[in-house]
Amino acid sequence: MTHSADTGFPAGIATGIGSMPGTDPREAGRVALGEVALPFLPELPGRGVGADLVGRTAGLLTDLPVDFVHRTYRLSAAPTAETRRARDLLRWDLDAIEECWERAGSPGGVLKIQACGPYTFAAQVELRGGHKILRDHGAVRAVTESLTAGLHDQAADLERRLGVQVVVQLDEPAIGAVLDGTVPALTRLDPIAPIPVEQIADGLERLGAGLGRPMLLHSCEPPRWDLVRRLPSFGCALDLTLLTESGYDELGALLDSGRVLAAGVVPTADPGVDPGRLTEDLVTRLHRLVDRIGLPRSVLREQVLITPTCGLAGTGIRWAATALVVATAVAEGL
Numbered sequence: 001m002t003h004s005a006d007t008g009f010p011a012g013i014a015t016g017i018g019s020m021p022g023t024d025p026r027e028a029g030r031v032a033l034g035e036v037a038l039p040f041l042p043e044l045p046g047r048g049v050g051a052d053l054v055g056r057t058a059g060l061l062t063d064l065p066v067d068f069v070h071r072t073y074r075l076s077a078a079p080t081a082e083t084r085r086a087r088d089l090l091r092w093d094l095d096a097i098e099e100c101w102e103r104a105g106s107p108g109g110v111l112k113i114q115a116c117g118p119y120t121f122a123a124q125v126e127l128r129g130g131h132k133i134l135r136d137h138g139a140v141r142a143v144t145e146s147l148t149a150g151l152h153d154q155a156a157d158l159e160r161r162l163g164v165q166v167v168v169q170l171d172e173p174a175i176g177a178v179l180d181g182t183v184p185a186l187t188r189l190d191p192i193a194p195i196p197v198e199q200i201a202d203g204l205e206r207l208g209a210g211l212g213r214p215m216l217l218h219s220c221e222p223p224r225w226d227l228v229r230r231l232p233s234f235g236c237a238l239d240l241t242l243l244t245e246s247g248y249d250e251l252g253a254l255l256d257s258g259r260v261l262a263a264g265v266v267p268t269a270d271p272g273v274d275p276g277r278l279t280e281d282l283v284t285r286l287h288r289l290v291d292r293i294g295l296p297r298s299v300l301r302e303q304v305l306i307t308p309t310c311g312l313a314g315t316g317i318r319w320a321a322t323a324l325v326v327a328t329a330v331a332e333g334l
Contacts, residue, residue, distance in 0.1 A: 008214040009167055009235040009260040010110055012301045012334075013037035014327035017218065017237070017264070018114035018169065019311030021320050023047045025096035031317065033097075033104050035324035037331070038167075038305065040112040041097055041158070045313050050086035053171060054124045057116035059086025060150035064143065066125065074126040075133070090154070098161050111164045115151055117172035117217070118144040118207065119200055123183045124174065131186050134178065134195070144203050148210040155213060167214040169237065170204070176221050201230035208233050216262060220310040225250040235260030239309040240289070252293040255303055264309040266327045270319045275326050282306075282326070283333040300334040 015038035020028040028042035045052040049068050050059060058066035058073060065083045067076040076083070097111075116124075122133035122140045133139045155166040177183045181194030208215040217228070218237035225247065228236050236254060240263050243251065255261060265282050273281075286304075290297055306327045312320040 009216055009305075010038050010214075011260050011303050011305055012331060014306040014324065014331040015112055015262070016040050016042075016324055016327075017220075017307055017311045018112075018171070019043045019045055019053075019313035021046065021313055021315055021317050025093045026100060027317065029097045029100035030104075031321045031324065033100050035321055036328055038110055038112055040169075041093060041114065043114060043311070043313070044089075044093075047089060050082055051089050053116045053173075054121060055082070055086050056090065057121055057147065058083065058125070059090045060115055060154060061143070061146040062149045062153070064146045069126075072126055073124065074130075075128055075139075077128065094154075094157065094161070097158075101162050109164055110167060111158060111162065112167050112169055112216075113151070113154060113158065114169040114171060114218075115147065117170035117175070118147050118203065119178045119195070120172045120174040121147070123178050131190075132183060132192060134183055134192050135185075140203070144207055145210075148207050152211055155211065165213075167216065168208075168211055169216040169218050170207075171218050173219050173221055175200070175219055175227065176224055179224060179227065197224075197226050197230060201227060204231060205233060216260070218262065220264070223247060223250070228254065232257070232259070235262060235305075237262035237264065237305075237307065239264040241265070241309055243289075248293050252295060255290075255293075255295055255299050258303065260303050260305060262305040262307050264307050265330065266306070266308040266323045268308050268310050268312055268323065269315055270322070275322060275329070279326055279329040279333060282330045286330070286334060297334075304334070306331040306334075 014036045020042040023044055023046050032042045033039040049055055054073050065076045065079040067074050067080040068082040122143055125133050127133055158166050178195055179197055183192045185192045216235040216237050220239050222242045223238050286300055308323045
């Protein structure tokens with residue numbers, strides 16, 4: 001395992017994106033700790049409200065309670081049953097990963113945690129009046145500050161419990177809509193304006209600085225290079241199956257700058273191919289990609305993490321484990 005000099009994020013190994021199938025945090029924890037060199041805190045959205053990406057992150061927020069109204073998360077004036085449930089689930093997850101960690105004999109010195117980024121959260125969650133948080137720049141700042149504090153507390157708790165270094169992944173699947181001004185509004189007559197990329201980059205960099213830990217920005221959507229290039233302290237997690245030739249120069253610039261790439265290459269559903277053959281195919285594809293970009297193959301060992309293309313919640317635990325085994329084999333094959 002190596003660490004990027006620019007971001008401090010581990011590289012040359014494999015990890016998961018975060019979400020896992022099922023509802024048992026101990027079963028998911030055993031897989032997340034046992035099959036990859038960069039273990040991660042599993043997310044189990046199959047448990048329902050409070051366990052999905054947005055609800056789980058709501059449980060991290062300090063002093064910003066969230067309700068669940070008409071299938072939508074909404075800020076609340078006081079703690080609600082949904083807030084308590086989200087926090088209970090997080091607490092159970094931390095207890096489960098601690099138990100798995102102890103049973104595994106403390107397998108490593110780094111653990112990755114994940115949360116919904118502030119802009120996707122603000123695009124999904126409503127203010128009490130029904131408008132998206134995104135419409136209120138002051139509310140967006142409050143969410144960012146609250147998330148920073150909540151993540152800092154969770155990271156410190158895990159570092160204390162497990163004796164590890166925590167690294168942090170922010171999931172921003174809606175960042176393209178935020179940048180383009182296409183987030184659905186309360187009414188079509190009152191659209192939500194796009195947020196300038198410079199403003200988003202500044203907010204994310206401030207969040208990362210407040211956490212003081214290695215950061216990774218993830219999205220399963222096509223990469224927004226206009227944002228990526230403005231986040232020098234972040235590594236970048238991409239679904240490489242969405243990369244087109246027009247993005248080769250941007251990807252080359254990312255790696256040439258010394259930053260970490262979490263390369264999403266392993267399918268999230270069983271492709272019906274022998275895992276050994278799949279591993280060889282993925283290693284070959286990555287070699288060809290860096291050859292095409294014009295960088296030495298050594299960057300794959302020094303600056304690249306191998307991951308599934310996205311989260312694994314939609315598959316079964318058997319393929320989830322196999323996908324992580326394949327990711328590890330690909331990293332070793334590079």
